[in-house]
Amino acid sequence: MRRIADRLSVQFRVPIEPQYDQAGHRWTLRWYDGPTVAAVRCALERLFPAEERLAVRRDLTTRALALAAIRETRAGAMHRSVGSWGQRYHLEQQLADREHPDRPADPREAAMLERLLAAASAAAGRGAAGPDLARAFDLVARDGIAWLLPEPSLAGPADPDGLALAPLEFLTSRYATGVHRTAWETALATLPLRTAVAAAHQDPEADPDAARAALTLLPALRARASAELDAVEARLAAVAAGGCRDDSCGSVSTPILPAHERSR
Incomplete structure (x- = not known):
């Protein structure tokens, strides 16, 4: 299983880790951001056709979700009424078919993302592990995105x-x-x-x-x-x-x- 994960990691240039689920008695390949689930499944079928079908899972980082929040706010699709979990679900659905969702499109978008993450980190307080995603959602839903311009x-x-x-x-x-x-x-x-x-x-x-x-x-x-x-x-x-x-x-x-x- 490690051989498969390493081969895919090299191909997609992101760390892909195998995890064994004791309860389900199966292996799952997991990674953050990077390629889509469909792309990894396609590569598995092409490179390892003899292997039994493996579970694959992509998790999204705070960075990817915050960037998506900026884009969706600009498109008019971020709403405070649904709450942070509803916003997260919406963004995850929007990003399902997007490769490398953590990558800004240009220097301006990159600077806007860094300002949002910094503001969400400050709101999280000292000792926090990282930016508060719910706070980032609230900031752009309430204040828009023009204040993020560098x-x-x-x-x-x-x-x-x-x-x-x-x-x-x-x-x-x-x-x-x-x-x-x-x-x-x-x-x-x-x-x-x-x-x-x-x-x-x-x-x-x-x-x-x-x-x-x-x-x-x-x-x-x-x-x-x-x-x-x-x-x-x-x-x-x-x-x-x-x-x-x-x-x-x-x-x-x-x-x-x-x-x-x-x-x-």
Whole structure:
């Protein structure tokens, strides 16, 4: 059995340990995170076809579950009402088919995970063995994930790793209110482009970073406005030429003016 476990450990590059269940009189191969149960079963059948079917079990670390909590919170799927055990069950189901669930996708996600684990460890108190998973669940379900972002500063040309905020993210973190603030804090959802630029423009106390962020976004906003105006011009020209009947030219769904100007 040790030979089988060692062979699989080398193949999947994670420690896989055999454990004998005295009550059930059978061997179980166990590991943390790493490959999926299906992947290990497939490897067993291919490498050791003559062996009787072994039990396999993958356990998830606190790190993997905390990372999943960040992702699920961003997707709007973490709810305090189900309690920590309900949240854990939900996350385990979500991760069943995911290999190496403890691995962040990028440096930003890695930094967010470390901040969450640190906060959950501090909440656990001195002498605790590690981060309190239930506390980590509660933190992201209650406070969202924007507070986990490592740097509130505006990203520059020398910040390619995604740790600092992109221009639209920076303006959202600065100016979002109401439902937009909630969407930012829970899902990192950004403001509409025009709203973000207008907020910086109308802020009498805007700092240089806010101005730089808005200036960076202006070309995209100008291109969008130009496309809208081109569509308006094409439709009105067709109407003026008598080429539109029975709404054959369609309608313009995007307003040219912001809402506060249309209401005047």
